[in-house]
Amino acid sequence: MTHASDSNLQDLLSARYDDAPEVQVADAPIELLHSMISRGSCRAFQDKPVPQGILNLLCAAAMASPTKSDLQQRDIILLQSPVLRAELASLVSGQSWVADAPMIAVFCGNNRRQRLLHDWHNVPFANDHIDAFFNAVGDAAIALGAFVTAAEAVGLGCCPISAVRNEARALSEFLNLPKHVFPFAGLAIGYPKEPAKIAKRLPLSATCHVDRYREDGLQEAVETYDTARREAQPYSTQRLAEKFGHKDDYGWSDDKVRQYSQQERADFGAYIRAQGFKLD
Numbered sequence: 001m002t003h004a005s006d007s008n009l010q011d012l013l014s015a016r017y018d019d020a021p022e023v024q025v026a027d028a029p030i031e032l033l034h035s036m037i038s039r040g041s042c043r044a045f046q047d048k049p050v051p052q053g054i055l056n057l058l059c060a061a062a063m064a065s066p067t068k069s070d071l072q073q074r075d076i077i078l079l080q081s082p083v084l085r086a087e088l089a090s091l092v093s094g095q096s097w098v099a100d101a102p103m104i105a106v107f108c109g110n111n112r113r114q115r116l117l118h119d120w121h122n123v124p125f126a127n128d129h130i131d132a133f134f135n136a137v138g139d140a141a142i143a144l145g146a147f148v149t150a151a152e153a154v155g156l157g158c159c160p161i162s163a164v165r166n167e168a169r170a171l172s173e174f175l176n177l178p179k180h181v182f183p184f185a186g187l188a189i190g191y192p193k194e195p196a197k198i199a200k201r202l203p204l205s206a207t208c209h210v211d212r213y214r215e216d217g218l219q220e221a222v223e224t225y226d227t228a229r230r231e232a233q234p235y236s237t238q239r240l241a242e243k244f245g246h247k248d249d250y251g252w253s254d255d256k257v258r259q260y261s262q263q264e265r266a267d268f269g270a271y272i273r274a275q276g277f278k279l280d
Contacts, residue, residue, distance in 0.1 A: 040196030042157025065146035109136030161186030226251030
């Protein structure tokens with residue numbers, strides 16, 4: 001078996017996309033691109049702590065990422081306490097691997113600091129509507145992506161944990177999150193036990209557009225992708241088989257449809273409103 005680290009950039013792109021572009025970046029920082037293209041979620045970690053110095057550096061790299069209007073509306077909470085990591089893991093049902101992560105970070109959107117600035121300067125906050133929440137979400141997402149890129153570039157493995165939003169109220173309580181601060185995602189961090197496996201993505205022709213959004217041939221592209229992904233990495237189990245039955249040609253689109261046939265986080269909007277945001 002060829003590991004991702006043994007492959008060149010063109011091979012990695014071809015493993016990820018059926019319509020991979022040709023590599024024409026001889027002078028680009030190939031090592032970073034290699035890390036980004038070969039990445040995969042890590043859910044099995046070595047029993048080895050991540051040095052605090054590296055975590056500090058990764059936080060610095062994440063906070064150097066773009067932020068809307070320089071507002072810097074994102075925070076990272078590193079759960080150094082094994083008790084808190086265990087408590088978070090207990091909130092994430094069906095993902096037992098979270099408890100084995102040597103480090104867990106929680107990325108938060110933070111619109112509170114902006115409002116405090118207005119209080120300190122005695123100037124009214126005039127943007128108390130959905131964009132205040134949306135901007136903080138964007139900032140938190142950008143920081144999470146930058147942290148993952150930096151972490152994997154130095155040999156760590158990561159896996160985002162969106163399920164922390166399943167219990168957003170409980171998480172807010174034990175993290176002591178005040179009004180206008182909310183959890184966006186958790187992140188499991190550690191040294192991987194084995195090289196990451198590349199997950200095929202939708203063809204770039206379906207997700208990257210020129211000049212205007214298009215859906216020409218989208219259904220056919222998804223069907224072709226289902227077949228290619230099923231051959232490259234078949235699902236070991238079929239989601240909600242007791243409801244939908246077993247399907248011989250079960251693919252990515254089946255899995256995603258079944259996942260979102262069940263209601264998730266229906267109370268998250270109420271939680272966000274309780275945190276002080278107006279979503280209109």
